[in-house]
Amino acid sequence: MPKLRILVNTQTPLVQFLRVPRDTRTTAEPSSVDLTQLTEGVDYRFSPGGVTRMVYPLLRKLLADGVLEDAHWVSLNPNAPATAHLPGISLHHVAIDPARMAGYGTTKEAIWATAHGLVSKAKSEGLFWTDDATEYTFYNRTTAMRIRELDHDLDFDLFYIHDFQQLPVGQMLGTLKPKIFRWHIPFDVRSIPVDWRPVMQRYLSAYDRIVVSSDRYRRELERLGHRGDVLRIYPYIDPAEYRTRPAAAEVDAVCEKFGILRAHSVGLIVARMDPTKGQDRALAALALVKNSLPNLRLVFVGNGSFSSSKGGLGLSKSDRWRARLDEEAHRAGISDRVVFTGHVTQAELDALYERSDFSILPSVNEGFGLVVVESWIHRRPALVTDRAGVAELITDGENGLLFDPDSATGLARQIRRIAADDGALRRRLVDGGRRAARTCSLETAARQERELFESLVGG
Amino acid sequence: MSGLGMVTGFNLVLLDVGIIVALTALFAWIVNLILRGVMRASNPQVAVAMRRLGVAVVVAVGAVLAVQELGVSPSILLLVIGLVAVAAIVAIRVPLENAGARFFSGIYSPFKVGDTIRVAGQAGRVIEINAMTTILLSEDDRMIALPNSTFLGQPVENLSPQAWKELVVPVTLTGSTDLAAFESRMLKSLSKLRLRLDPRFPPVFTVKSRSVQGADLVLTVMVRRPEDREPVLAEVNFRVSEELVHVRQSAPKPPDPSEPPSGS
Numbered sequence: 011m012p013k014l015r016i017l018v019n020t021q022t023p024l025v026q027f028l029r030v031p032r033d034t035r036t037t038a039e040p041s042s043v044d045l046t047q048l049t050e051g052v053d054y055r056f057s058p059g060g061v062t063r064m065v066y067p068l069l070r071k072l073l074a075d076g077v078l079e080d081a082h083w084v085s086l087n088p089n090a091p092a093t094a095h096l097p098g099i100s101l102h103h104v105a106i107d108p109a110r111m112a113g114y115g116t117t118k119e120a121i122w123a124t125a126h127g128l129v130s131k132a133k134s135e136g137l138f139w140t141d142d143a144t145e146y147t148f149y150n151r152t153t154a155m156r157i158r159e160l161d162h163d164l165d166f167d168l169f170y171i172h173d174f175q176q177l178p179v180g181q182m183l184g185t186l187k188p189k190i191f192r193w194h195i196p197f198d199v200r201s202i203p204v205d206w207r208p209v210m211q212r213y214l215s216a217y218d219r220i221v222v223s224s225d226r227y228r229r230e231l232e233r234l235g236h237r238g239d240v241l242r243i244y245p246y247i248d249p250a251e252y253r254t255r256p257a258a259a260e261v262d263a264v265c266e267k268f269g270i271l272r273a274h275s276v277g278l279i280v281a282r283m284d285p286t287k288g289q290d291r292a293l294a295a296l297a298l299v300k301n302s303l304p305n306l307r308l309v310f311v312g313n314g315s316f317s318s319s320k321g322g323l324g325l326s327k328s329d330r331w332r333a334r335l336d337e338e339a340h341r342a343g344i345s346d347r348v349v350f351t352g353h354v355t356q357a358e359l360d361a362l363y364e365r366s367d368f369s370i371l372p373s374v375n376e377g378f379g380l381v382v383v384e385s386w387i388h389r390r391p392a393l394v395t396d397r398a399g400v401a402e403l404i405t406d407g408e409n410g411l412l413f414d415p416d417s418a419t420g421l422a423r424q425i426r427r428i429a430a431d432d433g434a435l436r437r438r439l440v441d442g443g444r445r446a447a448r449t450c451s452l453e454t455a456a457r458q459e460r461e462l463f464e465s466l467v468g469g
Numbered sequence: 470m471s472g473l474g475m476v477t478g479f480n481l482v483l484l485d486v487g488i489i490v491a492l493t494a495l496f497a498w499i500v501n502l503i504l505r506g507v508m509r510a511s512n513p514q515v516a517v518a519m520r521r522l523g524v525a526v527v528v529a530v531g532a533v534l535a536v537q538e539l540g541v542s543p544s545i546l547l548l549v550i551g552l553v554a555v556a557a558i559v560a561i562r563v564p565l566e567n568a569g570a571r572f573f574s575g576i577y578s579p580f581k582v583g584d585t586i587r588v589a590g591q592a593g594r595v596i597e598i599n600a601m602t603t604i605l606l607s608e609d610d611r612m613i614a615l616p617n618s619t620f621l622g623q624p625v626e627n628l629s630p631q632a633w634k635e636l637v638v639p640v641t642l643t644g645s646t647d648l649a650a651f652e653s654r655m656l657k658s659l660s661k662l663r664l665r666l667d668p669r670f671p672p673v674f675t676v677k678s679r680s681v682q683g684a685d686l687v688l689t690v691m692v693r694r695p696e697d698r699e700p701v702l703a704e705v706n707f708r709v710s711e712e713l714v715h716v717r718q719s720a721p722k723p724p725d726p727s728e729p730p731s732g733s
Contacts, residue, residue, distance in 0.1 A: 110653075138671045139663050144656040151649040158679070184676045205669045212673070 011464050013079035014167040017157055018069065021118075021175035023085035024062050024101055025054045025094065041092040045101075058282065058312075058353075060245060060380050061172055061194055064455075066099075067248045071456045073098040077463065082164065084157055086149070102160060104153050106145075113145030118175045124203070125174065125195050126286045126375040131203040138209050147178065154182035161185065167467050171217070181216035188466035191217040194245075195377040196399070197227040199234045211235055218466055223378040224399035241462060244403070245378040246455035249387050249447070253360045264361040268349050273305050275429065278366035278390070280311045280359070280381045281373065283328035287312075288372035288395065288415050289335050295372075295421035297342035303429055308370075309349045309362060310335075363388035368428050371395055374415050382410065383450045386443030391436055393424050403449060407435070409442025485538045493531025497524045505710075513640060513709050580627045581637055587626040589619050634667055634691040636702050640674075640709055643683045646716050648676070654715075658708045659690065665701050667691040 025045065029052075048054055056062065065083075072078045080098050087103035088111070094101040106114065117137065124134040137143055153176065157169070169189045171179050180189045191214065202210065211234065214220060220240045222228050228240045270276060281287035289310055296308050313328055332350065339345045354362065363369070369385035369392050376398035383400070385392040386409075394404055395415040404410035411427060413420040428435065448454065500523045508516035533543045580586045585594045586605070591613050593605030603620065605613040627633075642648060652674050659672045666672070670691035677685040688709065692701050 136668065139660045139668070141657055141660070143671075144653045144660075147656060148649050148653040151652055155649060182676070184679075208669045209671065 011077070011467060013076060014463060014467060015079050015164060016069075016081050016463075017160065017164075017166040017169045018065060018081060018083045018172070019153065019157060019169070019176050019179055020061050020065065020083070020085050020172040022057050022059050022062050023087035023090065023103060024057060024066055024083060024096075024099075025090075026057050026087070027054045027090045029053060030089065030091065043091045043094045045094050045096050060378070063247065063380070064245055065172065067251070067452050068246075068456060068459060069099055071248075071452055072460065075456065075460075077460050082160060082166070084153060084160070086153075102156065104149075104156055106149055106152055110145045110148055113142035114149045116142040117146035121174055122195065123286075124201060124206075125197065127196075127198070127201045128286060128374070131201065135203045135205050137203075138206065150176065150178040151182055154179050157183060158185075161187075168463060177210070177213045181213050183216075188219075189217045190219045190221060190462065190466070192221040193227065193231075193377075194223060196375045196397070197222065197230045198375075199230045202234065207234060214238065219462060221462070224402050226402060227399065241458075243455055243458045243462075244450045245380050245383075245399075246450050246452050247380055247383055247387070248452040251356075252384065252387050253357070254364075254388050256357065256361045256364050260357065261361045261364050264358050265365055267358075268309065268351055268362075270307060270309065270349065270365060274307045275303065275305050276362075276366040277306060277308045277393075277425065278311065278362055278369045278385075279308060279372065280369065280384070281371070282312045283331045283335075285331055286374050286376075288374045289331075290338055291372040291374070291395075291415045291418065291421060292370055293335065293338050293342060293344065293348065294418035295425060296344050296347060298418055298422035299425050299429075300342075300344055300347060302426065306425070306429070307347055307349060309351065309366070311351045311354055311359060311362060313353045360388070363390055366390055368393060370421070370425075371398055371400075372415055372421065373398055376400075380450070382443075383447050386440075386447040389440045389444065391428055391439035392443060393421065393428065400450075403446050405442070407438070409439060409446045411439070482538060482540070486535050489531055489535045489538060493528060493535075496531070497527040500524060500527050505714075509707050509710050511706055513638070513706060513713060516706075516710060517641070579632065579635075580625060580629075581635075584627050584629040584632060587628060588615060589623045591615065592628070633695050633698065634670075634693075636690045636692060636698065636705065638688040638690070638702070638705055638709060639677075640686040640688055640713075641683060642686065642713075642716070644681050646683070648679075648684055648686075651712065651716055655688070655709065655712055658712065659705065662690075662701060662704060665693055665697045667693050 045054065050056070056066070069078065069081045069083075073081065078098070080100070082100045082102060084102045084104060086106070087101075088105040088108075090103045090105075092103055094103070117140070120129070120134060120137050120142075123129045124131070124137075157179070160166070166187065169180070169183065169185070169187060170192070171177075171189065172192045173194045177191065180191055183189065199207075214231070214234075214236050215238060217238065220231060220236070220238060221243050222231065222240060223242070223245050225242050228242050231240050265271070277292075279289060279292055281289065283289070292308055292310075296306065299306060313332075335350070336345070339348050351358075351362070363385065366388075367390070369381065369390050371379050371382050371392065371394045373379065373395050374397065376395060379394065379398035379400040382392045382394055382398070382404075391411070392404075393411045393413065394401055396412045397415060401412060404412055406412045411424040413424050415421070428439075501520050504520045504523050505516065508519055511519075533547065536546060537543045580595060582595050582598060586592070591605060591607070593607040593611075593613055595603060596606045596612075597604040598617075600617075602614040602616055605615065607613055642651060655674070656672060659666075670689075672688060672690045675687045675689065677687055679685075688705070690701065690705055692698050
């Protein structure tokens with residue numbers, strides 16, 4: 011297969027600019043910047059979130075393996091130069107009018123909440139007739155037009171569109187070239203309002219392949235009536251990006267920073283602050299075990315997403331959710347048993363995993379749950395909601411402990427189970443987890459993605 | 470006649486020609502306005518074609534009058550044009566007929582690529598509609614090419630389920646039109662007709678072709694009841710025409726070359 015030129019499209023940009031670089035001669039904001047000339051953490055930072063964390067390593071690997079000639083990445087980034095460059099990857103930023111951004115944000119949040127089962131189907135009916143939905147269409151049309159312009163100049167071999175925010179782009183591109191759509195969030199046809207289904211089918215049918223994160227979602231797409239090709243590729247991370255044996259001094263420093271004592275037993279929850287992540291479920295379980303496990307501390311890592319960040323779309327809901335969690339902890343008398351760290355660096359996260367005794371993924375609904383794979387890589391047992399895509403890789407008691415997120419007693423029972431373990435269960439879960447983690451490695455996924463590209467472009 | 474008199478006479482002729490040209494432009498503008506008003510609820514593409522035809526007739530009459538004023542007999546000009554037109558019609562009558570039928574059937578015939586239809590004893594899925602023929606794929610995998618003129622003279626049955634719901638309106642945008650903004654405004658406008666439209670199928674635009682000159686779109690709306698087809702189509706046409714006028718009026722004016730560029 012000749013080297014490919016690929017166009018990737020996500021809503022969330024790979025990088026967020028902490029300060030917009032200026033041309034020193036004219037003081038005008040430059041339309042293009044070279045990120046290698048800027049400083050990460052000072053001028054920009056990589057966006058949080060699973061999509062960008064997956065796509066960037068994949069592109070780098072495919073570039074290094076000689077599968078890709080280069081990659082162009084179009085995303086929504088209103089507070090950024092028009093283009094930015096990394097070795098082999100050009101970032102193209104779309105901006106839309108702030109007045110339209112509100113309508114777009116409202117619509118995509120409604121889609122997201124419905125897909126996660128957070129709002130009733132009845133409440134979501136008629137969404138695509140609203141004025142706000144026209145801004146969702148506007149954003150997608152603007153993105154599609156930008157991609158068409160780029161394709162005119164660069165002649166891409168393949169279009170890879172990611173996630174529900176961008177679903178209409180494939181139909182709007184109107185190109186005969188191969189188009190792949192990756193669906194990242196949960197997909198349960200029962201949560202999809204009847205009047206959405208023809209709209210979704212129309213958009214999905216514009217793609218040559220749909221990629222989903224679990225076999226369950228593939229079956230759900232069939233139930234929706236989608237007749238096209240659907241491929242399951244588990245989400246993935248690059249184990250090499252993680253330091254699984256941080257120095258003891260680093261671990262001590264992080265523990266001191268967050269008030270974690272040697273006597274404490276630590277359960278780690280890594281998720282952005284959002285109702286669907288189910289942090290409240292973990293608090294409810296902690297309240298049930300607080301007397302029997304007085305040294306247990308739950309450490310919540312994470313803050314808002316790109317959408318809720320001030321440098322992003324400014325749709326803050328994470329602050330409200332965090333305040334509610336504080337209230338619930340106070341009401342349950344467990345405020346001194348929980349730690350909210352907010353955003354941490356990767357080094358701090360590695361240290362927290364090292365210090366933890368187990369991790370919990372308590373999400374109400376979760377497209378996949380890569381943090382479980384992170385936990386496995388760090389050799390920590392994972393307690394996992396049975397509503398996450400990753401749950402289909404888990405056999406209870408073999409490589410994880412499953413629970414129903416609606417049952418506080420169920421999670422509390424699994425916490426007691428791991429706390430009471432004499433070591434055998436922990437070893438089994440850790441060994442099983444590390445074996446399962448290989449299924450979700452960058453190496454495995456890169457091979458599957460390469461095969462997918464070959465099937466569409468020709469080997 | 471003295472030289473001065475000849476010059477004066479020639480100037481007068483030029484003045485007359487100028488007046489004819491100016492009046493022709495004025496009449497063309499008035500005819501364009503009248504046709505736009507009259508055809509507001511018609512299909513936008515037909516309305517544009519009829520306006521162009523009206524303007525062309527006015528311009529042609531103006532041109533004949535101007536030529537006559539210059540002292541040249543218009544008869545020869547008319548004769549040459551007429552002969553060329555007759556020869557062209559005779560030579561390419563069938564293709565012209567099919568192309569004309571394609572234009573009208575593309576707008577008024579109730580089928581599109583992908584539908585299953587029956588016409589003139591043939592049935593199959595429409596897989597192509599070109600300038601000359603419409604190609605069907607039969608159930609036994611035969612390709613059937615039907616001249617487009619067939620569809621103006623024969624009853625056409627659309628066998629696709631609920632085909633009656635679908636209304637397809639072609640829309641042509643100029644290159645300066647902001648497609649995303651046009652689409653957004655149109656969808657807002659059409660949502661007002663929601664009561665008459667199938668709630669499962671919000672209106673959707675599909676871009677058929679796009680170039681620097683503009684974009685050819687297709688607007689698809691699905692009616693809720695069969696009896697709503699005609700009034701909804703008229704209303705949709707009206708709203709598209711209104712939006713196109715709005716787009717044209719709000720389009721940025723080309724820069725005045727007499728003014729220095731801003732920032733200089």
